[in-house]
Amino acid sequence: MKALRHDALAKAVQLSLVLATPGLAAAQDAEPGTSARQLDIVTVTGSRIRRAEVETQVPVQTITREDIERTGLSSLGDVIQEITGAGSGFNRTRNASGNDGFPADGGGTGAGATTVNLRHLGTKRTLVLVDGMRWVNESSASGVGAAVDLNTIPLAVVERIEVLEDGASSLYGSDAIAGVVNVITRRKFDGAQLSLNYGQYTAGDGRDAGVDIAWGGANERASWFLGASVQDQRGVKSSDRDRTREPVYGTGVELGSSRTPGGRFVFTDPRNGETYDLTSNAGLGNPVYVPGQPGCPAPRSDGFHCFDFATDAFNYAPYNLVITPNRRAGLFGQVRIDLSENASWYAKALLNRRESTNQAAPEPIDLGPGSGTDYASNVVIPANHPFNPFGIQLDASNIQTIRRRPVEGGPRVFEQNVDTAYLGTGVEGAFDVGERRWSWDANVAYSINRAKQDNFGSYNIRNIVTALGDPSICAATPGCTPLDIFGFGTITQEMLAYISPTFRDRSENRLGVFSANVTGDLFDMPDGPLSFATGYEFRRYEGSYDPDPATVRGEYNGVPSLPTAGAYNVNELYVEFNVPLLGPAHGGTKLDFNVAGRYSRYSTFGSEFVPKYGLRWQIADELVLRTTFAEGFRAPTIGELYGLGTRFDANIVDPCLGANWAANAANCTVLGVPAGVNQFDPQIGVETGGNTALQPEHSRSFSAGFVWTPSILENTAFAQRVDLEATFYRHTIEGAIAAPDPQTQLDLCVATLDPQYCSGITRNASTRQIETFDNRLANFNVIKTDGWDVDLTWALPETSVGTFRVLWQNTIVGRYEAEGADGSRQPLEVGRLVSDPVTRSIPQWTSNAILEWRRGPWNASWTARHIGELVESCGDATGLPACQDTPVVGQNRLGATTFHDVQVGYKADWLRGLQLTAGVNNVFGKDPPVCLSCNLNSFDGSTYDIPGGGFWYLRADLRF
Incomplete structure (x- = not known):
């Protein structure tokens, strides 16, 4: 050099x-x-x-x-x-x-x-x-x-x-x-x-x-x-611009977002113990869910299919400047x-x-453990919610992640x-x-x-959780309208009025x-x-x-x-x-x-x-x-x-998830990460x-x-x-x-197990995804x-x-x-x-x-x-x-x-x-x-x- x-x-x-x-x-x-x-x-x-x-x-x-x-x-x-x-x-x-x-x-x-x-x-x-x-x-x-x-x-x-x-x-x-x-x-x-x-x-x-x-x-x-x-x-x-219409030029949606307009729903059904990773079929408003079918990646006959990043990822690039x-x-x-x-x-x-x-692209809604806020991490969607298609209560005990890109609300504008x-x-x-x-x-x-x-175009997560929660509580809350995140084009203007204020x-x-x-x-x-x-x-x-x-x-x-x-x-x-x-x-x-x-x-x-x-x-x-x-x-x-x-979302490759696990198997096992766990999203919230x-x-x-x-x-x-x-x-x-540097800190944590690098990094007990990063x-x-x-x-x-x-x-x-x-x-x-x-x-x-x-x-x-x-x-x-x-x-x-x-x-x-x-x-x-x-x-x-x-x-x- x-x-x-x-x-x-x-x-x-x-x-x-x-x-x-x-x-x-x-x-x-x-x-x-x-x-x-x-x-x-x-x-x-x-x-x-x-x-x-x-x-x-x-x-x-x-x-x-x-x-x-x-x-x-x-x-x-x-x-x-x-x-x-x-x-x-x-x-x-x-x-x-x-x-x-x-x-x-x-x-x-x-x-x-x-x-x-x-x-x-x-x-x-x-x-x-x-x-x-x-x-x-x-x-x-x-x-x-x-x-x-x-x-x-x-x-x-x-x-x-x-x-x-x-x-x-x-x-x-x-x-x-x-x-x-x-x-x-x-x-x-x-x-x-x-x-x-x-x-x-x-x-x-x-x-x-x-x-x-x-x-x-x-x-x-x-x-x-x-x-x-x-x-x-x-x-x-x-x-x-041709160059800027994709998340990364020449990759289509392969490097898009897993937060999609039809929603992504990863949960365990207590009725059969199966874990599902589902997304709504395109062209459907409210898809019908048929319980009892095997979990992914087996094909389904209802209104959902198993999420495939290569075909289902969201192209957020055209919304940017x-x-x-x-x-x-x-x-x-x-x-x-x-x-x-x-x-x-x-x-x-x-x-x-x-x-x-x-x-920026429409602001995604993340729900379930490790979602970034107490409201989102502890969401409860009861079985009797008028738009819950799964027939079971969804909460922190069985949700791994729920993600929905509400394109109905338009892009975020600052x-x-x-x-x-x-x-x-x-x-x-x-x-x-x-x-x-x-x-x-x-x-x-x-x-x-x-x-x-x-x-404009951002959301109040407390109101989202209320609108997804007990219908009787929503009915008693001024302005609340039950929220439908299960499908394409399901969020109405009345729903948006309650969950999308102007933040100043x-x-x-x-x-x-x-x-x-x-x-x-x-x-x-x-x-x-x-x-x-x-x-x-x-x-x-x-x-x-x-x-x-x-x-x-x-x-x-x-x-x-x-x-x-x-x-x-x-x-x-x-x-x-x-x-x-x-x-x-x-x-x-x-x-x-x-x-x-x-x-x-x-x-x-x-x-x-x-x-x-x-x-x-x-x-x-x-x-x-x-x-x-x-x-x-x-x-x-x-x-x-x-x-x-404050917090920012950093693009981080987790050395303990996906194909990276094999090269770090011993230390990843010590950190509680087994083989075969894929990274949900490269964007990880970093607390600063x-x-x-x-x-x-x-x-x-x-x-x-x-x-x-x-x-x-x-x-x-x-x-x-x-x-x-x-x-x-x-x-x-x-x-x-x-x-x-967050990537360097995580790499050193996995390589050395030294507390000076690992003490601020915690993982979700069930998903093994990184939940907090100090x-x-x-x-x-x-x-x-x-x-x-x-x-x-x-x-x-x-x-x-x-x-x-x-x-x-x-x-x-x-x-x-x-x-x-x-x-x-x-x-x-x-x-x-x-x-x-x-x-x-x-x-x-x-x-x-x-x-x-x-x-x-x-x-x-x-x-x-x-x-x-x-x-x-x-x-x-x-x-x-x-x-x-x-x-x-x-x-x-x-x-x-x-x-x-x-x-x-x-x-x-x-x-x-x-x-x-x-x-x-x-x-x-x-x-x-x-x-x-x-x-x-x-x-x-x-x-x-x-x-x-x-x-x-x-x-x-x-x-x-």
Whole structure:
């Protein structure tokens, strides 16, 4: 494996020396023909010191407004997710609600949100700033989120995005382990602009339309900007794509659900001791049952037949969504007023509304032992129930499982309304200390993200049990109508009215911040001034999740959850120094040493101190070497600390059931599982929850690299300018907060019988299926990752047909390892895709290559987005033709994939300028590779474009 990693790196570096990669680092922003060495005093993400010398000290990518518009995307999150250093995150393909349940961190599913995951270390380990200030975390209406929803920031108000791909806890505090995304808003704007955009997929669906309005100006003392944005992204149904019409593409209903519209009834008849596994015959409303016939698999002559998964399984896929509808409206404004020559005041405000929808297949009803709730596990269907066809009482003594998919009630629909409000103000200025100029600022901001989710098509299990119970009790209960689950199409609207209310969940996150900073030069040293920055920050976090009262009472038929509420305060001090060790007098060489430290005091667990050290060595005007080492931490979130208890359904293969038993016979026997017991369903309910004893995660980050602008290539026949940047990175996290991977935990339990793995897993006494699976958060993981970023920009000389520029950006992941406290390896690694409870993948090599052309009013670009191959476990598809058994038996290879985007634009001199743009993303209609283990839709939407064609768009920008 090591040789393979080095080979991939060598190939990428060799290619980068011939072609060109995006010069997106802050040091690369100069126009062709200008010098990056002539820099003014600047503020850079990754340093608090405002000096040009620190600008290339850390690896910072800058995504300009031009870069954003080239993508043809309408969401800030979608833009950031396309950079090569970003891993799997929620986006518009994440049709999550009702399928994933509630993750262990208490953050909910983030339905409708778009998040960023740098270095594949998780969205919670990437800090998001707006104009250098922390942004409020999302609230998904299913938990207290721990990451920022980038859909709360309208793309129209963004001037540029700075991405620091290095640990930065010493400067910014918790959450910056993997890096920092700093969104810089539009501040100076003269006049007005109207922007219209429209696009859709070549299949004729997924329409995305929007309008942006910007207005700004300035006078001698003030400047202002106001922006408004409305964006409407329509959904794409799974039934409208060939790839997504089956649970797993190419398997029909073989991997469908055993929860069927006609019902599945597994019970023991006390009259003859026979155990039956029956389902209703198709086309029948109320099938007739003839008692006394032999049990399955013998054929029957009544209205039932023995359940056969291959022919009776339910195809739930067409009810899902490939793209979720997402409507956003935002209003942003800021004003700056000079109070004097050396001080100014600013204020900014934002209001943003997101309306999104998720949809899932009709919610199944499970009854009998181990069904997930006390009501369902202890159901009693008396023999005299008007719709009980079996003539016996069905209860916990003889039911193994009863499952019914009430398609009469339609799909589950989850509608979210998410409101974000932000208000910030502050003063900033400068003063002189002798002949030295110092800068200072003081800021206060308050923001809130509040979510409401209405759930239609789910069921009240208490009412279901009442409607299936004693008819006299149902008759005495207001609204109760006896329920018929025994057959096809048997549930009436009157029955649905009693068992299917609307469930309403609410959650919110609040963030209050005060900060004060000062920076300047302390004194002169032989090779330059000693620069420093220092500051103080106070933060107050508050979060709550309030599920529907019926859910709290345990009456929700779906995935249960309990309320969460908590708050904590943080006080922090930081200091940073930039020390010149060598100056221009030493043959043009300049060497700077940067050191920073941050002390944090949390009301929840105590204090932390993290340092950072960096060296920047400018060997010559054209070559800079740099290296950094930093310690970092991530504090436990409100959901991780105070989540009372939730559940998600994980796809788990039980090593003691079915054909797997033989390989584990001895230990499975000890666990009470005999041979010949098949697994009813791969979806197993996993109980999760928070832990108030959690401690912070701790990290170590190292980077080393160079920025080279070879003067020998400047203004030559070969190039006008070439910029090459390469960075090696390494991150190590200890005490990472996580719950054990459920499959790994179960496998270790069966393999070792060790109580540390088995104590939370119990089996039903009669069915031997797993009944409870406890999977709580703890500080036990160790995560290690390293890799390379290699970027080039190649500006070609001007020709008679126009000017060309080639940009190419690469990330090569050398290692990713996650280990439990016992040393057990977790399944996610380089070149692998895993999907429990969310899909995550780490391609070894990702690359973005861009060819730009300009001539007069015309411009065009061609972008190639490359994703390296991946391998996944075939899981339930093992043994089926869809599983390639490559590279080994039981695994499936997702081949390397490249998507191509094209764009052309024309600028007319009308008013202050009219820019017309047309483009197609995925111009060749490349389908993503088939994923057998992905939760939905047979592809990984966090990594690939959706199947079924490309996306074309038009945009018009009018300045006046």
